[in-house]
Amino acid sequence: MNFRMTVSALALSLAAGAAFAQSGEPIKVGVLHSLSGTMAISETTLKDVMLMLVEEQNKKGGVLGRPLEAVVVDPASDWPLFAEKARELIQVSGVDVVFGCWTSVSRKSVLPVFEELNSILFYPVQYEGEESQRNVFYTGAAPNQQAIPAVDYLRDVESVERWVLAGTDYVYPRTTNKILEAYLQSLGVAPEDIMINYTPFGHSDWQTIVSDIKAFGSAGKKTAVVSTINGDANVPFYKELANQGISAEDIPVVAFSVGEEELAGLDTGPLVGHLAAWNYFMSVDTPENDEFIEAWQAFIGSEERVTNDPMEAHYIGFNMWVKAVEAAGTTDTDAVIDAMVGVAVPNLSGGFSAMMPNHHITKPVLVGEIQADGQFETVWETSGLVPGDAWSDYLPESAKIMSDWQAPMSCGNFNVETGQCGGLNQ
Template structure:
């Protein structure tokens, strides 16, 4: 019996059960905890409004502890044992790839709220984070135009950074850029592991440090950079993965001047975001920042709930069809799940970190950008406001 048949539809007032897999401990908890918060905020809003068909949506929550094997094991438990058919979860691409064969085999549905390297399409995943054409392509063009052609790439040692840096190398080669070095560090790296990286930067003096470091080592990288006396006005760290959460953890003064590309920053100026930030901080504290990962985790739950209200069944095949093509006024602006790719049409923005811990948006698309996960339109960038 598949998980979909186990989950079925809510009867006799029984709650809808959904799985939640975000790490509350381990090296990537600094961001995954915020994704958990965004998920729970959305669920509380849905339930406070009466639930779906009069029934609450109840999360079954596990802590995978930033461990890919745990993600695989717990996703199987959710689908096979817990009567769950839909999972909100995963931050790293390696955790997503660990869960992918499980949801495909048991016909579950994973809603994945994190930017990733592209080149994937599964009927059992809805991708609500950015694909490379929605962040990397535009960031690279901006950096080449404003800082120079010489890039040093540094990433955590797993699938997302290596795949993303391969793409960055190709983009630089096509655009006249120069690679001064490429370095990988452990997901468990500490400050001592950054010593040779800083020495290499001091020796080669690139124009840009492109970081795909994730989790706690992000904090160590930026702090080591600041301790070395480098100037972000001359050699910024530019990232797709550094959010307001890491900025808060490393210290706002340490992050000031560095650059991130993302669909969403807390500083986005629109009514939907103002209300989202207000509700988030009312629940979690006035000093708790939002970020692109918590925003995607939040709005994907609401999009799921809208589909569930229409289908009255949580079975994968029915629910997925209703979610494909759906739109939602998210905190970042209007988004749409593309029916052809299961990826989400998102905004492209580039922000510079300020001393307040926020990002000043210095460049953004004039309209949402359709995800191109296989880069069929390679080299095309978004029009600008």
Template sequence: MDQSRRKFLKTTSLAAAAIAAPNIWIPMAGDAWGATLKKGEPIKVGLLFSLTGGLAVPEEDSTLVMQYAIDEINKNGGVAGHEIEPVIVDAKSDFNVYSEKTKELILRNKVIAIFGCYTSASRKAILPTVMSQNSLLYYPTCYEGAECSQNDICTGPLANQHSKDLIPFMVKNFGKKVFFVGSNYVWPKESNKNAKVWLNAAGGELVGEEYIPLGSSEFGPILNKIRDAKPDFIFSTVVGASDIAFHKQFKQEGFKVDSMPIASLTTGEIETRAMGNEFGAGHFLSAPYFQALDNPTNHKFVEGFLKSKYGKNGVTHYNMEETYISAYVFKYGLEAAAKKAGGIDGITSKMIRDASGGVRVEDGVSPEGLIWIDDQNFNTWLKPKIGQCQADGSFKIVKQADAQVAPDPYSIYPDVGVCTPTGLKAPDGKIRANVI
């Protein structure tokens, strides 16, 4: 094992251990939030994704599509007449680097906001710094919930918008017995807590549950357990390079997709292209966006992005699209804050965040269709969808919600309380800010 590999596994294990328990309270540093914008100066934002290492498969494309969105916004007049200036960082799939670069972006580069992270492990690694420095994070992908932070805005689905539909769909169409496989950190484990609730409600049966170290690629022992358990389908929360290895070894070990498909929350067009279409074909993904969505805005987005200098990897993907949307959520939130303040001069991260509740990205801008930011918990109202991977690597949508579904961070923890703009409101009326 080479040194970079050892370092990746060491840092991911440490990070996973450090954040294993959700609902940690992080006190605020003070009343002043983050950087302050000045009239006549560019709007600096940080792009904190991994361009190398085991998380680069989805995260490089997040960096590329953010640059595409920023170029698009700037070409159309920027925000309140000011251009957005990205500060691009390679987090190197190393949670220590995520944390270090967060401090650098906020304190040295003076960014007004950070767009970044793909895993909950990296998000939780940087949120304490974002909070202590009173900055703002746009987290543009799915996550598990059980969190109420006043310093981030999330544009991906929560568990109640993700596996809540996928689990009963798979039980109905393939059978009751399911085997859970996930990467070993907080998002898969917390997501599986939600999935178990919905599996029970659907009359399903959990016949096995295994986790593999984040970044690992050896699935032989887990596949042997799956062979013995004989599930009707597999529910996967494996991420990054590990996800590609899992699908390839599934087929190489002789498992048949028609009798035991994998239902995933992460395996989209990017991962399928990286592993080879033959390894993805037949499996399922739950996501709010697929490249094959048939609407004029998505056609324009796909064509424009893939023809641009940023479309080198040849596909669009749910995580990219949620990242793209986050750029417009930022634009509209900042414009709303500037309108209220009478201009951009003196705008802080908190003012943007406070103005973002209820922000809408309409059909004409959002490739997945209308979404909006909840004015209480600052997650996103969206339409959950389920797609099945085809032989050419595209996804056929087999189920879609009739309307946008409200984000519910505490869907399986109703007794914990409700997330509000000022913090988690417990049943006794007490409010705690920044519960992560």
């Protein structure tokens, strides 16, 4: 064989290899979001955005020269079923990564599965903190990236003195309100100026509770509701506020789980002026956000469909995962986990969000006022990005805990007083 023929054969071989790589075994991406039940109002959109992100990445050539394949399951707002579906994704479908969960109770349900099977979960929703698990990357807000700044805004800008902490009865609202109660008392707020209330998922009869809130707010001190109410219970809650004549001027509500998607199903008239604290709003004016909205509405086939904060968290988390896999040169769990720390990708509010050693990311914090069109007008924001704290400084048992998954510490709950790892959730 002469030199020219050898070169030609080599070129053909390389071309065939490249073609094989592009059409090789797909990398499977698990999508674990409720498509039915009380949380479908919030989670269905997250399934859709994951399908969009996978499709867009495939147009770019996939990852490591291989196509991505989304594997979707429906845990149906059934918390134990989340664990079963996570196991199915990892063991039966063979996914390399999972993006999913909304409520903290669903996340808590799947943690043992991801630890046992050594797989990776990207969790995109604000949560209560008090956790740092090696197999989980938390791209939603920790309390210091949402709840604490929201209280600061209400106190400093709205001059609020009395506080209603209203939540759905599960771990996220209870732990967040425990942190907020301790934080408020550290600021000198008297216990009698804090009212705490919990209701079940899907709660619909708000008349008595709203009456209690109205009475609590009639003591001559500016009162606000800090809402960790989740899912479709928000619809009758805001309706009852309006029925009893409670406006945003009287008793403002700042919500942590009401975004553009939830507002799309409501008569927003009575909600105008109420607030939400997030790390992203659809109304953010940046080129990155304009491009994301355009891609989303084209994918979903409607210019009426909105974007929201957990969607941006999936956008950030997915792009971080792609970058880490490419840096590691493999989808192997241990290699990807090691490669994730320090990865920085653009967020949609401007600038870059980075993955920290505690598996939380840096995020801006925004407070938005609900507008008649169901969008938010940003009325306050942090001056820069806020690093997520896995463990709250306001709870004595966790103030002494730190998380760092890099060697040599490699611990999610290192006690700085004892110098030991362990004793709380890892």
